[in-house]
Amino acid sequence: MANPTLKGHRALILTTVPVPSGLIDAIRDQFPDLEIITRVAPWGVSEVGGGFYDKDWKDITLLLTPTVLPTIEQAPRIQFAQLISAGANHVLSHPFFSNTKVPFCSANGIHGPQITEWIILTYLSFNRHMTTYWDAQKEGQWKLKPGNPAISEDVVGKRIGILGYGSIGRQTARVAKALGMEVFAYTLSPKATPESRRDDSYAPRGLGDPDGSLPSKWFSGGSRQDVHTFLASGLDLLVVATPLTSQTRQLLAREEFEQLSKSGRTYVANISRGEVIHTDDLVDALNNGLISGAALDVTDPEPLPDGHPLWSARNVTLTPHISASTGSYYPRLLHLFRMNLERLSKGEPLINRVDRDKGY
Structure with missing residues (x-):
């Protein structure tokens, strides 16, 4: 069923560094009924922090994340997870990936x-x-x-x-x-x-x-x-x-x-x-x-x-894993995220969906 404004959804957007507010505003403009929570979560951390508590996961339906994933019990409503990386190897063994059917999408292509x-x-x-x-x-x-x-x-x-x-x-x-x-x-x-x-x-x-x-x-x-x-x-x-x-x-x-x-x-x-x-x-x-x-x-x-x-x-x-690190990284990532949100709102296939059998 189409939901063009994503009414009833709550997105948690985790980025490794603060991103320009205009990138988040573009998502809000396209999906005016979508509630958005933003936090900074450096690569490698496993918890959100910043005043976001375990109990807050229960209302999250959409996720953009570097490495933070909830337990299955914490986040029963998540319908889509967007990774910020081209690879998915860091989530393959996590129960929220391996033991659910939640669609995960990589950031393949933004780099x-x-x-x-x-x-x-x-x-x-x-x-x-x-x-x-x-x-x-x-x-x-x-x-x-x-x-x-x-x-x-x-x-x-x-x-x-x-x-x-x-x-x-x-x-x-x-x-x-x-x-x-x-x-x-x-x-x-x-x-x-x-x-x-x-x-x-x-x-x-x-x-x-x-x-x-x-x-x-x-x-x-x-x-x-x-x-x-x-x-x-x-x-x-x-x-x-x-x-x-x-x-x-x-x-x-x-x-x-x-x-x-x-x-x-x-x-x-x-x-x-x-x-x-x-x-x-x-x-x-x-x-x-x-x-x-x-x-x-x-x-x-x-x-x-x-x-x-x-x-x-x-x-x-x-070089210290910086080949992808330019000022275009997050604009492209959040553009991809918006494209996938639009597809989700229309019930269309997502871009860069990770194949659980292949691992990418």
């Missing part, structure tokens, strides 16, 4: 533009030896010292392989293609038909690859051999964008880096989760030249402790 910028930034910086020039600048040197690379490379004609062709991967493919790169895509399930290659998850208007037309070659399958075939396809840049599940945990280890070593030039960018890569094997692959370098916005462990060998590994760039 695509900014994470793509980070991927391309780090790869271009590596190819153009920017860190070498920055070091020379600090020393006031116009010419590089003997032994430093004098010739850099552009990316035209280079091959990017995207492991996990979701919203982030599709936006990365769009930008890489514009730079003249060839795109290979890897997905768990086969994408043999044009219809199967479509993606209906969230993406800012005009971005991404919704019809799946950008890859010149598709790879798929759940076996190690399937992954190895993809990794041995002559990749210049491997983008790790797969969700973290039991199937993808430590998906890339020694054998996989040996497959990449066949080209002798693969650069690895991980914006997924640190646990997708076996860290010790990654350090060995970097230091022994199995891969040309790596850009890591996520690590295992995370945060990376002082003195960890990954800090000093050869040709590695490390």
Whole structure:
């Protein structure tokens, strides 16, 4: 039954930082009968705080949350939960997710533009030896010292392989293609038909690859051999964008880096989760030249402790899980939330609904 103003609903909106009031006002303007409660809940906390008590959960029907989830008994009326993250791995074992049928939706797609910028930034910086020039600048040197690379490379004609062709991967493919790169895509399930290659998850208007037309070659399958075939396809840049599940945990280890070593030039960018890569094997692959370098916005462990060998590994760039952190994060997230509220009010399917069987 349609409920265009969401009359009778109460939404709890939890954000990791205070958001501009205009973003909340836009929700109120669209749904004038919706009661909204806002609180700040930093990533990793399990309780709301700020004068919101356990007893207050009983009237909440709609939830936007980083990591806070109620018990099933506390919140019997919740009809929809919107996560602020692209991944859902942090809620998979929570009883409110695993033991209910409440629809959960990820924020997959809101991060695509900014994470793509980070991927391309780090790869271009590596190819153009920017860190070498920055070091020379600090020393006031116009010419590089003997032994430093004098010739850099552009990316035209280079091959990017995207492991996990979701919203982030599709936006990365769009930008890489514009730079003249060839795109290979890897997905768990086969994408043999044009219809199967479509993606209906969230993406800012005009971005991404919704019809799946950008890859010149598709790879798929759940076996190690399937992954190895993809990794041995002559990749210049491997983008790790797969969700973290039991199937993808430590998906890339020694054998996989040996497959990449066949080209002798693969650069690895991980914006997924640190646990997708076996860290010790990654350090060995970097230091022994199995891969040309790596850009890591996520690590295992995370945060990376002082003195960890990954800090000093050869040709590695490390950032503290900030590739998605721009001023556009919450405007896009709350736009997605409004879109899902509108669909809920009309009884339509939600965007980015998490598949409980797949875990993403």
